[in-house]
C-alpha cells in the first residue's frame with residue numbers, strides 16, 4: 323500500500339504538508355458524505371475566511387451558511403460554530419488523540435481518527451464506507467451499513483495500520499478504495515492487493531485479458 327500510495331497519491335489542499343490541525347479537522351468534517359473534488363473549493367474558502375477557530379466562531383451566519391450549502395451541509399452550521407467556540411475557548415489548542423478528539427462537539431469516530439492520523443501525527447485506524455468495502459472484498463466478507471461498527475472490522479483495520487507510516491497508509495487506503503476498489507467495477511488487474519484479495523482472485527479469471 324505504501325509503495326502504491328507513493329506513486330498514486332491524489333492531490334488535495336488538505337494534504338499540504340504543515341497544514342494546521344484546525345484546518346485538517348475542518349477538512350475531515352467537510353469530507354463526511356461529500357466527494358473530495360466537491361469539498362476542495364469549499365475548504366479553500368474556509369482557509370481564506372476562517373483560518374482559525376476564533377474567526378469561525380465569529381463567522382457571519384449568512385456567509386457560513388452559504389459557504390457550506392453547496393455540500394448540503396447548511397444544517398451543520400451551528401455545529402461548526404459550536405466546535406469553533408469550544409476550540410477558541412481553549413486558546414486554539416486542539417486535542418490530537420482519537421479519544422480526546424471525540425469529546426469535541428460533533429466529532430465522531432471517522433473525523434477523530436482521520437484528524438489524529440492525517441493531521442495531528444497520532445496513529446489511528448481510519449474506517450470509512452470505502453475502506454469497509456475494500457477490507458470486506460479483501461477478506462471475502464459480506465458488508466452492509468452496519469459493518470463499519472463491527473469489532474472484527476475495526477480490529478482488522480487497526481492491525482493493518484502501520485506503527486509509523488500511518489499517514490501515508492491512511493491516504494493510500496482512502497485513494498485505493500476510491501479510485502481502484504470502486505463500488506462498481508473494481509479495477510482488480512490494476513490493484514496492488516490482487517494477489518491477497520479473495521474477491522480479486524475470484525474475479526480475475528472472469529475479466530477480459
Ligand code: SF4
Nearest residue numbers: 503510513516519522
Ligand atoms: S483486488 Fe479488486 S476487489 Fe480486491 S481490493 Fe483490489 S480492486 Fe478491490
